Structures are given as C-alpha cells and as structure tokens.
Amino acid sequence: GERCISSYTASMASRAPNPPERLSIMEFLSAYVDRDDGSWELDDGVPVMMSGGTIRHGRVSLNIAAVLHAELRGTGCEPFIFDTLVRTGERSLRLPDIGVYCDPRDLGGDGSERVLAYPSIVFEVLSPSTQRNDRGRKLIEYKQIEAVHTVVFVDAARRLMDVHTRAGPNEWHSTILPSGATLNLRNPE
Secondary structure (H helix, E strand, O other): OOOOOOOOOOOOEEEOOOOOOOOOHHHHHHHHOOOOOOEEEEEOOEEEEEOOOOHHHHHHHHHHHHHHHHHHOOOOOEEEEOOOEEEEEOOEEEOOOEEEEOOHHHOOOOOOOOEEOOEEEEEEEOOOOOHHHHHHHHHHHHHOOOOOOEEEEEEOOOOEEEEEEEEEOOEEEEEEEEOOOOOOOOOOO
C-alpha cells in the first residue's frame, strides 16, 4: 500500500550509504544478515543499521523473554528475540526486541530461518531515540500483519506498557498498563 509516513530519521539507526536501488527481501538477506558490522533492518527496500541497546534495555528484553519462555512451554508457541526479522511488507523487515510466533508456516517458509511472517505478539522496548519510529511507522507495519494480535511497547523509564490489541480485522484497542499489572497475551479471537 501507499505510505503517508515521513522518512525514518531516528538517531538510533543509520541508512546504508547510497544504496544502488531498493533491495528485495532475498537480496537483503544475502547481503546484510551475516554482516559483522551490526544488526540491520530493511525499510521499504533500504538497509538500515540498528545501534546496540543499553544495559537496561537488554535486561528488560531478557526478563520478558524469560517469562515468555516459561509461560509458552507446551503451547505450540515460541518466543523469539532481537536477531529474528519480521516481514512487515513487500520490501520491509523489522527486528522487534521480543515476540511470539505460533504459526507452523514460520519455520523457514521463505528459505530463511531468521524471518517470521506470521508472528502473534510483538514487543518493542522503547528508548528515547527509537520510540517515535517504534510507535509510529513500526506500529502501523505490525498492525498490517494479519497474524499479529498484540503489539506491546515497554517503557522501562516510565515503568509502563502501552498495549495494542486487535479487536477485529481493522480495529485495535490501546491500553496503558502500569508496572506490576498483569498482561494478558492470549489471542482475543
């Protein structure tokens, strides 16, 4: 679809210098996934290098992943972490901090064991330099994935979660949960 979002300029990432053309997902995977210079996303065909997170960011991500790992055991669903790409468009791949997938089609369906197309839940741990893009462009992209039923933004500094839950094909509800609140991650359908 056509995008009405301004270009991505978050200071937490940098675009590849002068890409010759917009890359396909397969071109990106062969050229960028195994590079030693950092983690990369594909933003509408343009490779974007992601900077490393803080110790706090890592601790929050690890804690969420640990809880998900324990809670999902035996359910047929599995958590994934930052090095797993999520396909959000024809030429876009994102690196959410944590997520959950349950769909068996995601087990290497595109020839890559690093790309998911059918995640159920996506978590982004916010930082001052990424939250504008995470809550804007990425939220729109995640909501367009039919399998996604929950998108959670974790704001560790403010000790709250901004939870977006699918209520219908094109309807979403947003809830702010304070620290200590229980987050229900079951599919609402």
